[in-house]
Amino acid sequence: MNQRLCLVAAVAMLAPLGAAFSATVIDREIEAAARGTLEVRNVAGSVSVEGSNGQTVHVTGTLADNVERLDVRRDGERVIVDVVLRENSHSGDGTILKISAPRASDLEVSTVSADITAAGIEGEQRLKAVSGSIVTEAFASDLDLSSVSGSVSARGHDRAAMTRVRAISGRVELTGIAGEIRAEAVSGSVEVTADAIERAVLSSISGSVSLRGALTGDTRVELTSTSGNLRLLFKGAAAADYDLASFSGPIKSCFGPPVTEPRNGPQRTQRFTEGESDARVHASTMSGGIDLCRE
Numbered sequence: 001m002n003q004r005l006c007l008v009a010a011v012a013m014l015a016p017l018g019a020a021f022s023a024t025v026i027d028r029e030i031e032a033a034a035r036g037t038l039e040v041r042n043v044a045g046s047v048s049v050e051g052s053n054g055q056t057v058h059v060t061g062t063l064a065d066n067v068e069r070l071d072v073r074r075d076g077e078r079v080i081v082d083v084v085l086r087e088n089s090h091s092g093d094g095t096i097l098k099i100s101a102p103r104a105s106d107l108e109v110s111t112v113s114a115d116i117t118a119a120g121i122e123g124e125q126r127l128k129a130v131s132g133s134i135v136t137e138a139f140a141s142d143l144d145l146s147s148v149s150g151s152v153s154a155r156g157h158d159r160a161a162m163t164r165v166r167a168i169s170g171r172v173e174l175t176g177i178a179g180e181i182r183a184e185a186v187s188g189s190v191e192v193t194a195d196a197i198e199r200a201v202l203s204s205i206s207g208s209v210s211l212r213g214a215l216t217g218d219t220r221v222e223l224t225s226t227s228g229n230l231r232l233l234f235k236g237a238a239a240a241d242y243d244l245a246s247f248s249g250p251i252k253s254c255f256g257p258p259v260t261e262p263r264n265g266p267q268r269t270q271r272f273t274e275g276e277s278d279a280r281v282h283a284s285t286m287s288g289g290i291d292l293c294r295e
Helices: 002-020
Strands: 024-031 037-052 056-063 067-075 078-085 095-102 106-119 125-129 134-137 143-147 152-155 160-167 172-175 178-185 190-204 209-225 230-235 240-246 251-253 268-274 280-285 290-294
Touching (some): 056 067, 056 078, 125 134, 134 143, 143 152, 152 160, 160 172, 172 178, 240 251, 240 290, 251 268
Parallel strands (some): 037 095, 037 106, 106 125, 106 134, 125 143, 134 152, 152 172, 160 178, 178 190, 190 209, 209 280
Antiparallel strands (some): 056 095, 067 078
């Protein structure tokens, strides 16, 4: 009987401790400008932002046990959501933030090991993660996306804008993007599908690079890789001046003149003009191959 009482007492004493270290549910709301800026900072966990037709920023989710507080405040046209950790805090489960904001908002998100997702936000986006992935939706506003060890992907609606993407060890995947595109990776692949290309500068050190889309009269395309393959697939006539070079890999083209094999050394080049256009296409790789075709 005494042992049972001791056990009950021990459980009663530990219950408050368990509650103290459990995640804290949050539900905060603040008025926001219809075309203002939403700034979010989180260290670990995830940040999910969705556009809405209202004029408030609504934050729900859970705070990790190492969080001191969640700051949600408005400074002029800017709403700031900031996860503040306890002093000398280095561990704990991730904080989960689910946020709705006016659709026309500009969005700035910065995380360390937290994933970032955004949908329905039509303003400019500047999303940065260290070891988290980034998934977003693009409209007619500029994008600036970067991750060190996570993948980056964006799905657009063929509306012209400026898109900049950087990834160190993650994959870059862009679909439905239009306008000017600059994407680079170090050890990951870069894959872009764009129906209305104005300028595309795509590169990877050790990953493959591919571009699929339609050339206009003054499109500029530049694909480079050190040890990865390059693939270009264009719609329609694909009229442009082409300059292709591979130091030690093959060049395959389903249109244009035959590729001439080198007489001295391993380097292969192919230069030709297809149709009448001011478009320019340049692709070069050191130890990868180049595949050019049209559909």
